[in-house]
């Protein structure tokens with residue numbers, strides 16, 4: 001285990017019945033870095049995310065998170081260990097105020113740290129600061145997405161997997177998602193970012209993985225990924241010579 005890696009994935013494979021959705025994927029995530037996970041629809045990006053956070057059991061391979069193998073652990077144990085999956089969607093309490101949603105996210109923190117952590121989450125997403133007293137269910141869809149992200153980031157997890165957080169959001173809200181994730185990264189959270197906006201995510205990322213048909217087609221520094229993305233973004237069904 002190299003100490004500056006928060007995550008070491010080795011030979012990871014996932015099956016859905018007879019179908020091999022992910023095969024023999026190996027990569028590392030450096031502590032405090034942003035990794036863009038790229039690939040066409042159906043390539044296996046969400047399957048990778050779900051395997052890492054314990055929502056689907058790998059058929060082979062290991063996932064070392066801070067030196068501990070996560071394979072076989074339950075999703076809630078993995079989340080408590082600090083690997084947080086942010087699936088597309090909300091996961092907030094609509095009947096509670098924005099402030100109470102944030103307070104609930106941090107109830108497990110030592111009391112003296114709670115307000116500090118909430119302040120930090122609101123700093124990531126200033127739009128929420130003006131709405132602390134508003135019922136979360138009355139926020140716009142984009143604002144609810146911000147709140148969901150802010151709740152997760154208030155916990156200061158070591159590693160966040162952000163799965164298509166910008167999907168369906170208005171451009172201004174997409175900007176806020178990227179800004180919030182960038183602020184969290186600057187504060188030391190490692191981020192694995194699955195994104196439809198390839199060039200935007202590469203601009204923010206340190207490194208990139210390109211998944212293709214369940215395999216790792218390319219990995220390397222984000223500033224060298226553009227060519228690989230062009231080469232490997234072949235819509236499913238076409239042959240690999242493209």
Ligand SMILES: Nc1ncnc2c1ncn2[C@@H]1O[C@H](COP(=O)(O)OP(=O)(O)OP(=O)(O)O)[C@@H](O)[C@H]1O
Pocket residue numbers: 016019021039040041042043044045046047048
């Ligand atoms: N629960 C499941 N059972 C069977 N097959 C599945 C299941 N979930 C995903 N798959 C299949 O596994 C493959 C990879 O899917 P996955 O959702 O990981 O792709 P993705 O890269 O996240 O795609 P997208 O960008 O469209 O979300 C696809 O062929 C998909 O149909």
